[in-house]
Amino acid sequence: MASEASNEADREIVVSRIIEGPRRLVFDAFTSATHLAQWCAPKGGKITTHAFDFKPGGVWDATIQGPDGSAYPNHWMWKEIVPPERIVWLYGNGKDDPHAVPTTVTLIERGATTEVTMRILYATKQERDEKVAKYYAAQGAKQSLDSLAAYVTSAQRSI
Numbered sequence: 001m002a003s004e005a006s007n008e009a010d011r012e013i014v015v016s017r018i019i020e021g022p023r024r025l026v027f028d029a030f031t032s033a034t035h036l037a038q039w040c041a042p043k044g045g046k047i048t049t050h051a052f053d054f055k056p057g058g059v060w061d062a063t064i065q066g067p068d069g070s071a072y073p074n075h076w077m078w079k080e081i082v083p084p085e086r087i088v089w090l091y092g093n094g095k096d097d098p099h100a101v102p103t104t105v106t107l108i109e110r111g112a113t114t115e116v117t118m119r120i121l122y123a124t125k126q127e128r129d130e131k132v133a134k135y136y137a138a139q140g141a142k143q144s145l146d147s148l149a150a151y152v153t154s155a156q157r158s159i
Contacts, residue, residue, distance in 0.1 A: 010125040013138050016117040017145040021152040023109040026116060027084035029151055030105070033060065039151035040144060042066055056081055059095070075100075091120075099123065114152075116145055 019026055029035045033049035041047045044067030051061040060076040073093055077100070080088035085107055092100030101122055108115040118141050122128040131137035 008121065011122045011128050013120045013122075013128065013132070013141055014117065015138065015141040015145055016115060017142075017149060018110065019114045019116055019145075019149045019152050020112070021114060021149075021156055022112065023107045023114045024084045025155060026107055026114045026148070026152055027087075029148055029155070030054070030087055033062070035151070036060070036062075039147040040064075041147075042140065042143065043147070054078060054081070060089075099127075116148065118145060 029039065031054050033047075033052040037047040037049065041064050046065050047062050048065070049060065049062045051059055053059060056078055058078045060074075060078070062074045064072045064074050066072065075092050075094050075097065076089040077092075077095070078087070078089050079102070080086065087105045089103050090097075090100035091103050101120060103121075104119045106117045106119075108117075120137065120141060122131065128137075
């Protein structure tokens with residue numbers, strides 16, 4: 001068992017952040033393409049959604065345009081949704097992508113704040129290392145949570 005846990009730690013990226021806002025509001029930021037488009041793209045980028053169905057087995061198909069104009073196809077298949085505590089999806093390049101990467105977001109209520117932890121688990125340590133070096137996956141995950149925090153703060157102001 002210990003070697004399996006160690007092996008898993010070698011294959012994952014884990015990013016956590018405290019967000020000023022209630023857990024339900026943080027959870028809701030994942031529940032529609034409109035919400036995701038406001039915070040999920042890299043700074044200066046934009047998202048075009050082609051399909052969205054927030055339920056287990058449902059998908060979010062989108063193209064993320066980077067600040068440099070490059071377009072990146074994105075496919076999320078929602079695997080598990082436990083409102084407002086946990087969301088699990090497979091991230092890949094299409095419906096049958098055998099290399100889709102499981103991502104788990106957990107939300108823990110901490111008074112008026114929410115602790116968000118994103119865990120991305122790659123098939124191998126080498127794949128994780130490549131995504132970190134070539135695609136800045138760890139920085140991207142951190143930036144996503146920072147953008148989520150800003151979005152939640154903004155949403156609270158408009159309530």
